Amino acid sequence: EADIYQTPRYLVIGTGKKITLECSQTMGHDKMYWYQQDPGMELHLIHYSYGVNSTEKGDLSSESTVSRIRTEHFPLTLESARPSHTSQYLCASSGGGAGNTIYFGEGSWLTVV
Amino acid sequence: KNQVEQSPQSLIILEGKNCTLQCNYTVSPFSNLRWYKQDTGRGPVSLTIMTFSENTKSNGRYTATLDADTKQSSLHITASQLSDSASYICVVSDRGSTLGRLYFGRGTQLTVWP
Numbered sequence: 602e603a604d605i606y607q608t609p610r611y612l613v614i615g616t617g618k619k620i621t622l623e624c625s626q627t628m629g630h631d632k633m634y635w636y637q638q639d640p641g642m643e644l645h646l647i648h649y650s651y652g653v654n655s656t657e658k659g660d661l662s663s664e665s666t667v668s669r670i671r672t673e674h675f676p677l678t679l680e681s682a683r684p685s686h687t688s689q690y691l692c693a694s695s696g697g698g699a700g701n702t703i704y705f706g707e708g709s710w711l712t713v714v
Numbered sequence: 715k716n717q718v719e720q721s722p723q724s725l726i727i728l729e730g731k732n733c734t735l736q737c738n739y740t741v742s743p744f745s746n747l748r749w750y751k752q753d754t755g756r757g758p759v760s761l762t763i764m765t766f767s768e769n770t771k772s773n774g775r776y777t778a779t780l781d782a783d784t785k786q787s788s789l790h791i792t793a794s795q796l797s798d799s800a801s802y803i804c805v806v807s808d809r810g811s812t813l814g815r816l817y818f819g820r821g822t823q824l825t826v827w828p
Contacts, residue, residue, distance in 0.1 A: 607757075643718075643818040644758075644803075691757050703748075703816075705757030 604628050607692050607706035614682055614713055622677045622709045624692030633675040634693040634703070637661060644691065650675060682713040716741040718806050720819035728827055731794055735822045737787040737804030745807040749778050749789050752801045752821065761789070761802075794826045 605626040614620055626633065631652040636644040636659075646659030650669040664686070665679050675694075679686055692706040718739045727733050739747070746765045750758035762771045762778040764787070771778050775798075777790045791798055801821035808815050 641820065641823075643820045645818075646816070693757075702760045702763060705750075705759070707757045708755070710755070 605692065605694055605704050605706045607690075607709050609709060610707060611710045612712070614711070616683055616713055618682050618713075620679050620682055620711070622690055622692075622711070624675045624677070624706060625673050626675075626694040626704070627673060628694060628696065628704070629672065630694035630696040630704075631672065632695045633669065634695075635659070635665075635667060635675070635677050636691040636693065637663065638689045638691055638708075640689075648677065682711075684713045687711060687713050716806075716808065716817050718804055718817045718819040720802075720804050720822050722822060723820070724823040724825070726825045726827060727794055729794060729796060732790065732792050733794060733824065735789045735791075735802050735804075735824070737789070737806075737819060739785050739787070739804070739806045739817070741785075741806040741808050741817050743809045744782060744785075745809040747778075747780055747787050748805040748807070749776070749787075750803040750805060752803055754800070758803055791824075794824075796826050796828060799824060799826045 608623045633650045635648040637647050638644045645661035647661050647663040648667040650656045656667050665677050690709045693703050695701045695703040721736045748763045749761040752758040761776050764780045766782050775792045780787045801823050803821040804819040806817045
């Protein structure tokens, strides 16, 4: 079992609200990622981090922001949610080199109404 | 353009039967290929990781093969169980950066019927 946790699992919010999706891992991994996945579609990288105080945007443009103040914590924030942000958000982490296993959280299903 | 294509898009089999899922990729330079299992509403779980020099890797009833020359991989599931019903995702990593950029397929949705 991977020790990576996401909260909330499911969230329905109104347009214009600010939300933060939490992600924590207890494996001591330096690399952490946020992916966005629509039903039946592939995962798209929206943010990643190599370590504390390191954050980069991924391949898919996203209006969300991330922070990495502690190794184990990588929260994602939407300042003003819109219906187009409705999707599943998956947090992941990995240690060591590029060939190491990437562990995913259970995902956060966000619906913006 | 780096891509990962999976087939079939969906598959229905009876419990106890075997099946093979396909993955073709154009990612270059190649680093490794991973197969993940994703249950509905859950996060993906790693099944196998294979590098350029590995042709076959097994994980219980799951056996992955890799042909780096033809850029093809397959995932064979033996004696399927109801719990095998899930989406199986092929992920290919390149060697272009320390991060090892990942390219995801759309997955094959497998349904196992009793």
